[in-house]
């Protein structure tokens with residue numbers, strides 16, 4: 001049912017500016033041959049302009065029963081072929097990846113009006129990369145991974161606090177103990193879709209597909 005409140009909220013939504021500052025034109029002919037080089041240079045630009053957490057992205061997976069699932073994670077590394085992120089293999093996303101080892105990453109930067117989507121197969125990286133990621137986390141974050149299974153019900157604050165304190169004491173006493181379910185995942189880029197919005201309206205969109213001979217890129221209607 002439509003109410004007056006809904007109508008005014010629609011007006012509020014419509015009044016929010018969505019257009020970015022002026023940016024260079026994006027085209028298949030002018031774009032880097034490797035789309036992950038474009039992702040890297042856009043991330044560097046966002047970091048330079050002081051964008052808050054520009055390396056956070058939406059990670060979409062598909063559960064065992066076919067349900068779409070999205071959540072935000074942090075980019076941990078980027079090489080010429082893949083994106084890296086880290087999480088627990090026991091989390092809903094970890095379980096989804098073990099059943100359906102594919103994912104899509106979506107980056108969006110509002111000030112520059114840019115979006116990059118990267119999709120492809122996902123696999124756990126080498127154990128030493130996962131261990132190094134875990135060791136690089138804040139001790140409290142490590143304690144949280146040890147004691148709290150993502151996506152399961154948390155006990156009351158007193159009990160949760162006590163479990164966390166015990167886990168923190170364990171982390172401090174045995175800093176080399178890495179839980180085997182902490183994984184650095186590698187999302188291999190097979191398809192990359194890039195959008196650049198324009199200040200007034202419209203914009204450009206290109207799509208890269210990776211074949212046996214490397215990357216092919218075309219212009220798309222945005």
Ligand SMILES: Cc1cc2nc3c(=O)[nH]c(=O)nc-3n(C[C@H](O)[C@H](O)[C@H](O)COP(=O)(O)O)c2cc1C
Pocket residue numbers: 053056069070071072073074075085086087088091092093094150151
């Ligand atoms: C900005 C931001 C960054 C996050 N980064 C991570 C991350 O790198 N790894 C992670 O496991 N969860 C991260 N989270 C939490 C996830 O969004 C999510 O709540 C959690 O991983 C459980 O997801 P799941 O139940 O789908 O497995 C982040 C959340 C936010 C808001």
